[in-house]
Amino acid sequence: MRLRTNVAVLPPSLVEMTTRHVRSAILSGEFEPGARIVEETLCARLGTSRAPVREALRLLDQEGLIEHLPRRGFRVAVWSPTDVLQLFELRRVLERHAIERAFPLPAEGDPLLTVRAALDEMRTADERGDAFERDEAHRRFHTAIVALAGNRQLDLAYEPILLKLQLPMARNIREEARKTSHYNGIRRHTELLAALERNDPAVAYDALQRHGELVYLDLKI
The missing domain is CATH 1.20.120.530 (GntR ligand-binding domain-like)
Structure with missing residues (x-):
């Protein structure tokens, strides 16, 4: 018997596109170290929902390019x-x-x-x-x-x-x-x-x- 699940599977291409966009903006210097990354702004900029944006930010956080600040959202990582x-x-x-x-x-x-x-x-x-x-x-x-x-x-x-x-x-x-x-x-x-x-x-x-x-x-x- 097949069990149903309510877990949404995001289109890989949408997450990849968002991840690439944010990574490119960081590596090019458009987003400077310490700059706040606002989910709503990215959604409007890319014309997408919050789900792929959040997944992209999670992946970039794992890479160390951005960091999550409790109750303040994400910012570009600052390395001394x-x-x-x-x-x-x-x-x-x-x-x-x-x-x-x-x-x-x-x-x-x-x-x-x-x-x-x-x-x-x-x-x-x-x-x-x-x-x-x-x-x-x-x-x-x-x-x-x-x-x-x-x-x-x-x-x-x-x-x-x-x-x-x-x-x-x-x-x-x-x-x-x-x-x-x-x-x-x-x-x-x-x-x-x-x-x-x-x-x-x-x-x-x-x-x-x-x-x-x-x-x-x-x-x-």
């Missing part, structure tokens, strides 16, 4: 310089472990295929001025490097740190483009891929250390 530096330090620790486990890479096939694909997606998005897709591909690039270790638990540990670093990573690339050239971000990642192709763990880790993910953040403790 110390928070950001500590997150980047954790990221480097996990990346170093991945490099130590993965290198030298196997000779057969192309173990860097996923890394190359992410860089190609970054380049394509950058050329058409799609900052959101560029940032998405940027995270896939670094996720693919850690995945080279073939350690599922490492991947699971790395993902939430990278999600929390979405905003500072996007801001670093955005400031780099404003102060120098938008091609510089692509160039840095192309150089990192070239270092990985050397198939030497010391060279690969040195390249990650010199990657420049903090250069344009102007963090002061």
Whole structure:
């Protein structure tokens, strides 16, 4: 006998659209850290009901891009310089472990295929001025490097740190483009891929250390 349920299932596309919209507004700098996110305003802006908006905000809260304040709603997450530096330090620790486990890479096939694909997606998005897709591909690039270790638990540990670093990573690339050239971000990642192709763990880790993910953040403790 089939049991009936009253739980409403939201259309995935509606939740995805709302999540993408808010994430894009945060990563582009339209919604600044600390800015309040009002459900009613988003509903009117997107022409949708509250249900997908609430689900999108719940997902972004899990990612660490926004935070819920009791009785005050949501706001864009505020990370102190110390928070950001500590997150980047954790990221480097996990990346170093991945490099130590993965290198030298196997000779057969192309173990860097996923890394190359992410860089190609970054380049394509950058050329058409799609900052959101560029940032998405940027995270896939670094996720693919850690995945080279073939350690599922490492991947699971790395993902939430990278999600929390979405905003500072996007801001670093955005400031780099404003102060120098938008091609510089692509160039840095192309150089990192070239270092990985050397198939030497010391060279690969040195390249990650010199990657420049903090250069344009102007963090002061």
